[in-house]
Amino acid sequence: MTVAIVLAAGAPAAGLPTGTGAPLADRLAGQLRGAGAERVHTVTGLAELAALVDTVTGPVLVTGADLVAHTAVLRHLATSPVGPTVALVLTDPPAAGRTVVREERGQVVDAGPELPDATGVFGGALRVGADDLPALAAAARAAHAPVAARLSPGTVAGDAMTGGAMTGGAAAGDAMTGGAAAGDAVAGGATGAPAAGSAVDRLFAAFTDLGTLTFAHRVRLLVAHRVTDPAGLAAAEAALAGVDEDRAELRLSVKERDDFFTTYFVSTWSPYVTRACARLGLTPTGVTMVSVLFAVVAAVLFGAGGRPALVAGGVLLYLGFVLDCVDGQLARYTRHFSAWGGWLDTMADRAKEYLVYAGLGYGATHAGFRYGWALAIAAMTLQTVRHMTDAWYGVLHDEAARRPRPVTPAAGGIGGKLNAASTRVQADTGSVSYWLKRTVVFPIGERWALIAVTAALFGPLVSLVSVLVWGVLAFGYTGALRTLRARWMWVPVLDTVDATLHRDDGPVAARLPVVRPMGPLTLAVLGALGPAVLLVVGLLRVAGDGDPGGLRWWLPVALLVLLVAGLGAGAAHNGPLDWLVPAALRAGEYLFAAVVGVVGGVPAWLVFGYVFVLTVHHYDLTARLEKRQAAPPLHRWTLGWEGRSVLLAVAAIAGFASPVMATLGAYLLVGFVASVVLAWVVLPARAGRAAAVPVRGGSPG
Template sequence: MTLALLCASTGNALEPVDATRLTDDLAAALRAAGASVVERSTGGDLAAQLDDIARLARDADGPVLLCADDLVAHPSLLWMLATEPAGRSTALVVPDPDGEVREDRGRLVPGAGTVRFAGALYVAAADLPLLAEVAATGTRGGGVATDVRNAVDLLLPALLDAGLVPVATRVRLLRAVRVHTGAELADARAAVAAVDEDAARLRLAVKERDDFFTTYAVSTWSPLVTRWCARLGLTPSGVTALSVLFAVAAALAFWQASRPAMIAGAVLLYLGFVLDCVDGQLARYTRRFGAFGGWLDTMADRAKEYAVYAGLAAGAERIGLPYAWPLAITAIVLQTVRHMTDTWYGALHDEAAARPAPVAQSGVGARLSAASNRVQADTGSAAYWLKRIVVFPIGERWALMAVLAALTNGRVALAAVVGWGLLAAAYTSALRSLRSLSMRVGVLNTVDTARHRDDGLLTCAVLGRARVPQPLLVGAAAALVAFAAVVGLLTDLLGGGDARLALVVVALVALAAGTPARAPHAGPLDWLVPAVLRAIEYLFVVAVGLTGDVPPAVIFMLLFALALRHYDLTARMEKGAPASGGTGPLLGWDGRIVLLAVAAVTDQATLGVAVLAGVVAGRFLIGAVGDWRTAEGAR
């Protein structure tokens, strides 16, 4: 249940009838935004308003929406506040280089102003104790400022100083104006009336900053599809399911490998990507969000892309082109490891924004951060688009696969994905590592480290007891050994019985990455640990496949299942979904390595890889279905 409080502003010169009408309009808008109860503060006295807010925060059993009573705004803006996708605290802001607060990666943090607070603040239930504490003391210093017109204006900077990191909800195409006189009220109402609210909301459903291909080849017309889907009553998850069907159809067309089929597959892949954008736009347009809906969208994206890899490889093999499956295997390993770094680097940035730096950042990393921020601020410039393209985002990956598949063949398309992916991985890893060193903030230790490492019983009960320090260095060394083994097997440096013995040695070295499991993961580069562990396991799978002559399609199948499991872990963290019942410490990365090593040594590599793929995929599906039922039953 959402409670709303209209806070009276001091010093207004509005006529009583205008003031009453304005507050009535705001109360109606707050109810339309989902507020079940709308209260009004006891008066213009700031101390009394703060008492009202402290009482409301202490008594509320759900989120609280605070709104200044001098705000003239489109009702959709209050609706957007109250329906923030992840249920986090959020504030309505307007871009202003002289504003009183700063926006960093979509979050509000203390510092030099880049945005101006527009007078509406949504406080999530988890942040209500902090709101009650800050409101009870007026400010963190204990006094009530005399130059502030409204208690909400007083609270936001105080909450930021107290550690709150709310989401920034930008006004963008809509209007939000604070008024103090009758003339300002008339002008503000005219400005609001001049905007087609529904059309603006539809356009706002498109991401403000997206990739180059998505911006110019999809978002220019996808809002029309979004509106059509809304009128048909389709849900975002329903559109996600349609996009999966298009991607699967594209993979099947690529498998056929004839020129008409390849062209048809390219078209289907493009349309599937359009629908992949539409599901998010539809969710933002209709404000129909859910943790499991966001999780499903993320999982579907990865599954679709990897299904297309398989289709391209199978099609190339069908027409007699060698090395297509090895390219597909390389692509899925590379892309999954890259996605793990993307997730944890984003978490690192959020953590850095949530806590002030102990000392001023300096060095190469700080200069790179400053340069990156300048480029990002120069929206639409050549440098801006080059920076977004070089990291090889999903739009560019799908566009590259579609174009090359239509014009050439699956092997060429996969080779291009691998080549560009390696370049992007080198670029992002180097720059992010330097920037992380300048931040000097740990992030992996702020969560359940063992869960996100995907440690199994062997590591949790035995190996982790060693508490070896430097988890990143130990993991990186093991990953290098696994990579060297794969290179050696590919170049026939290892052969016959020696290959199996070498595989056992590699397994033992890989398991050494479990010895730092209980050691602190607070280093500035320890956000790389999950990606390193994924690389160790996936490379070992490839080594087992090479040693045991496992069909490449079976190797890919296991890697696909493992990728879904690991994306499940990160997607639940990002989308705020609960932990899955299909995960657990019994069979982590360490246990799977042991099972694969035993299968390879006993000449049962193909059976071992196939069975393990079925077990991993089965546990993932059982957990996902169970969580869906739980989520539906809770409604």
């Protein structure tokens, strides 16, 4: 349940009559109810706000009483999915007493009355998540204390003061001009000191000083202004009236910044589909499921082959991608967000793409190319490793934005210059360099467009080769630049999370000795080299019509080399590049599975299926990280990357590689499904029932 609080202290505009005749503070309270708040309180001081927050258990939406905005602005702030705590940030020019902010990567990293590098102005509204409520109460008390100390002993609490004298005997809670509730903004208070800004501004500055992670919510297309006088109120209301709120919300459902193909070939017409889905009562999850169906049918058509089927598959793949965009747009348009929906969207995106790879692999093999499935496995492995680096680089960048950058030998070097250049290009929206930067990294829209066009025109083989070539080039480009920038940022991001979980270590790795001098990344890369070398040798034998089964006894050697990566499991992951460890471990495990497939004579389609299940397992970990969810409930039963590899090696040496790989893949898939049901259905229902049971009190004995 969301509770809204209107902080009237220090807001002279609170009592100004609006176009409807109601005071601004009263209209704002009504808008907060329209934005979804179940309860709305108006408080006259920070001490009162702190006491109220102490009694609340759910999210709190705090606003000053000088905000003029569309109701949609407040609703968007209240439902923003970017994080639990979000602040409204405006582009209005700074004004006396207002708090300005500095943002990095969508996070408010500093706030105060004066900042030399400010990027915006606090909009007087803040949504605070349940876990951050203690910080909000502490900030309210901290912001209250300095001003309260300036009040003379004879001050009457709650009265409006001007130079310590009563002005019309305004009672606590009344709108005040030239005054404030006791303990808050005082205009020429008892000591004659000037006010340090309105109460809501001082509250937010104190809240930011506590280091609470706060995301910035910018206003686009809609209107939000803070006002101080009747003229400002009239101008703001005129601006509100000049905007079609529903039309603006529909346009806002489209991401502000997206990739080239999505921007010009999808988002130009997808909002009409979004509005139709909303009118039909479809949910974002329902649209996601339809997009999955389109991708599955496209994969089947790619596998069937023949020009009509390939063209139809390309069209369906494009339409499926449109729906993949529509599900997010529908969520933003209807404000129906959930952790489950976000997780499902991430998982569905990856599953759809890899099912399409399977269709292309089968189609290429069916058309007579011997290594169709091998190309599909390579494309899936490459894309998963890329996604792991993308996910962890994003976490690294977000963490770096919250920290002062330490002085290192790389400071001011090429990493700093690359960071500055990247920032300039990103700011130059719509330029050639901007679109080149966004396109060269081979984002999902460009991947799906490339697959659809090449499969329809040239067939599955060319499509897979195209994906691999562009993917390798993009990986090299992003890997080189991110490595340099990461060395400049120097953030030990894996030390901020459960490294064992995200490494996917199992019981074997936990029992291996720790080798600290080499570092976990070096060990992970060395571990991947053993399977890589043996895989190349095995593929060369297959290409020469030799028997790769003769390499079976080299599997223990490759396994021992792979297990070298486990020697870093217990070491600190605090190097500047240790965010690459999960990707290196994924590469090592997938390569070893491919080696077992080649040496053990496992059908290529079965190897693809097994690696596909592994990718689902690993994407589950990163999706939960991005959605701030707990670890999968059954994760400890997945054996770890090293445990699974040991089982496959033993099975291949014993001559049972195929049945063991199939059984292990089925086991992991069943465990994944069970974990999903537990995490998203059973455990929440159990928690809900527990919360509904009244607590019985009584004295002991």
